[in-house]
Amino acid sequence: MLFTEVRGLPVLPPDGAGALGTVTSLAVDAVSWTVSHVRWRGSRFGGETALPWEAVRTVGPGAVRVRSAAATEPAPAPHDLLGRRILTDTGTGRGTVLDVAFDTRTARLLALFTTRGELPADRLLGLGDYALVVRAG
Amino acid sequence: MNELMAARSLTTRPVVTLGGDAVAQVKDTVCDAAAARITGFTLTGRGLLSGPLKEGLPWSAVYALGHDAVMIRGRRCLVTAAAMTAHRTHLRGRLLGARVLTEEGAEIGTVLDVVVEGGTGGRIVGFRVAASRRFVPGPTRHRRRVYVPRGEALTVTGRALVLPEGAVRHVAEDLPGFTALVGGVPGPRPGSLP
Numbered sequence: 001m002l003f004t005e006v007r008g009l010p011v012l013p014p015d016g017a018g019a020l021g022t023v024t025s026l027a028v029d030a031v032s033w034t035v036s037h038v039r040w041r042g043s044r045f046g047g048e049t050a051l052p053w054e055a056v057r058t059v060g061p062g063a064v065r066v067r068s069a070a071a072t073e074p075a076p077a078p079h080d081l082l083g084r085r086i087l088t089d090t091g092t093g094r095g096t097v098l099d100v101a102f103d104t105r106t107a108r109l110l111a112l113f114t115t116r117g118e119l120p121a122d123r124l125l126g127l128g129d130y131a132l133v134v135r136a137g
Numbered sequence: 138m139n140e141l142m143a144a145r146s147l148t149t150r151p152v153v154t155l156g157g158d159a160v161a162q163v164k165d166t167v168c169d170a171a172a173a174r175i176t177g178f179t180l181t182g183r184g185l186l187s188g189p190l191k192e193g194l195p196w197s198a199v200y201a202l203g204h205d206a207v208m209i210r211g212r213r214c215l216v217t218a219a220a221m222t223a224h225r226t227h228l229r230g231r232l233l234g235a236r237v238l239t240e241e242g243a244e245i246g247t248v249l250d251v252v253v254e255g256g257t258g259g260r261i262v263g264f265r266v267a268a269s270r271r272f273v274p275g276p277t278r279h280r281r282r283v284y285v286p287r288g289e290a291l292t293v294t295g296r297a298l299v300l301p302e303g304a305v306r307h308v309a310e311d312l313p314g315f316t317a318l319v320g321g322v323p324g325p326r327p328g329s330l331p
Binding site: 030087088089090091092093125126127128129130131132133 | 151155156157200202203
């Protein structure tokens with residue numbers, strides 16, 4: 001599934017009640033390259049809440065179903081992957097991230113779609129406040 | 138040979154760790170006394186009002202000098218700037234404005250900029266020179282800017298660079314021409330596909 005497809009999906013609680021809010025973004029762990037948190041927002045003016053991936057039961061189709069919305073914690077550093085600048089380890093720019101494909105079952109990133117073509121996930125090196133660093137290939 | 142770049146264009150280039158964090162930006166380039174290679178960079182902070190940093194970046198800590206960023210392994214690579222710049226030549230202070238002469242004493246011009254090789258080598262490949270009228274004849278108001286390869290046998294005496302006679306036989310008009318002259322790799326054009 002793609003990050004842009006998940007963005008805007010309603011977050012549904014386990015007891016079948018109405019939607020808690022909508023997904024704003026997915027946070028990525030830069031060591032294991034998996035989705036670590038789902039960030040969502042209750043209302044337009046409410047603050048963002050980060051839900052760890054273990055508390056998510058299923059992602060899609062049409063909604064993100066969670067085990068318990070209570071298990072929230074302070075949001076990690078907001079290094080959003082979408083729109084992020086890409087640098088190779090030789091210091092050359094390689095466009096920006098347009099979209100990311102990930103496995104909805106294991107949360108692993110599969111591929112990145114950038115303004116300069118596709119990048120496999122095994123070339124990712126680091127994600128920081130300035131750029132996403134990839135191995136030059 | 139890697140991509141060539143003008144040393145003055147390195148100023149304000151961000152210093153980025155392999156983890157993707159920008160820790161500083163380049164303020165000035167420091168090279169050795171023989172003007173053969175880069176020995177490091179002095180740094181300023183990334184913010185709008187942040188001044189020069191007390192830390193400098195030695196060349197041994199540079200992972201790669203690239204077209205868009207200076208890559209380093211981590212934040213711990215930075216050292217005290219005073220230790221690094223002792224007995225070394227600040228580019229802005231010493232090399233820019235230095236006279237370029239041949240061994241026979243013919244004046245070529247004054248240094249405007251220094252051309253360095255990117256990647257991991259950090260070699261100084263040549264100089265951008267405001268050429269004297271005798272070296273590049275032309276109309277009075279014509280701007281005579283040429284790229285002169287450094288060559289192997291360059292000597293620095295005071296504020297003058299002395300080149301052997303053969304080194305100035307071939308000069309280039311612009312940086313792409315100079316890249317072709319010394320056998321470098323052209324840099325990526327904006328918007329080009331890899």
